Every structure is written in structure tokens, then in C-alpha cells.
Amino acid sequence: MNPTRISFIRSALCQHFRKDPNSSKPFEGLRIIDVGCGGGLLCEPLSRMGARVTGIDAVEKNINIALLHAVRDPLTASIDYRCTTAEQLVQEQEQFDAVISLEVIEHVADPQEFVKSLAALTVDNSAVVISTINRTIRSYFMAIVAAEYILGWDLFSMW
Numbered sequence: 001m002n003p004t005r006i007s008f009i010r011s012a013l014c015q016h017f018r019k020d021p022n023s024s025k026p027f028e029g030l031r032i033i034d035v036g037c038g039g040g041l042l043c044e045p046l047s048r049m050g051a052r053v054t055g056i057d058a059v060e061k062n063i064n065i066a067l068l069h070a071v072r073d074p075l076t077a078s079i080d081y082r083c084t085t086a087e088q089l090v091q092e093q094e095q096f097d098a099v100i101s102l103e104v105i106e107h108v109a110d111p112q113e114f115v116k117s118l119a120a121l122t123v124d125n126s127a128v129v130i131s132t133i134n135r136t137i138r139s140y141f142m143a144i145v146a147a148e149y150i151l152g153w154d155l156f157s158m159w
Helices: 001-015 044-050 060-070 088-089 111-120 137-150
Strands: 031-035 052-057 080-083 096-102 122-131
Touching: 001 096, 001 122, 031 044, 044 052, 044 060, 052 060, 060 080, 088 111, 096 111, 111 122
Parallel strands: 031 052, 031 096, 052 080, 096 122
Antiparallel strands: none
């Protein structure tokens, strides 16, 4: 995970929840979900910062990769990885202090419904962080065509 992204997420969540950004565990007491977690690249740093983390992905292979890696570190072994969707968790009435979804929305069939599902996963005074690739020809070529088709990278299960 890009350190700049981690820094941004840390800063935004610390500001929102009035947490000390200089603390080694600023997310202690927060329940955070990473929707479309892939191999757990964001879940692990969130866990190390004290959050109770749930990582979900619709692809079982991604969850298996995340589990294999997380158990190697006592600070990340408690991450709750599940092969499921945001929509399923809404039906189960799960809710979180913060909902994060990075580079997923461009892959879903109905982005509006997906965002509604993310919002439904929140408790009062929650934070939601969503990112997506810029919608330019260059961004599409670099992120999708080059990475996935030319280089053969599976962007959702890379580790």
C-alpha cells in the first residue's frame, strides 16, 4: 500500500474522530471495514494502528491470500477476513465506525447502489473513504490495460 495513501487515510480518520495522529495506535476503539480488501494491503496497517478491522472481498482467492499473510504478524492476526459483499453485510445489519473502499467502485455493476450499501454500513458519525482511478484515457490505459492485460497483474490480489 502506498505510504501516501496510508498517511492520508490516517490523517482524515484522526481528524474526523478527533484522535491523536501522533499516537502509535490512533484507531484504538474504532471498528473499520475495508470493502474490496484484495490481499489485505490496507487492512494490515489499519490493524497495526489499533483498529478492529474487517476486510471483505467477493473473490475467495483474495481472502485466502490475505489470511495467509495476516497470520504471520500478531498485530494483524486478528483481522476478520470474509468472502462476502457490502450488500450482504447490510442485510446482516453490520455497521462500522469507518468504511473504506479503494479502487472498487469502477468495477461494480451499479455504482450508486454500491455507495448506498457503503453508507448503510455506517453508524452515526461514521467516516466513509472511497477512491477510484481518474476517468481519463491515460488513467484507464495505465491502470487497466497496462497493469492487468500487458503485465498480467491481478490488481485485486497482488501482494
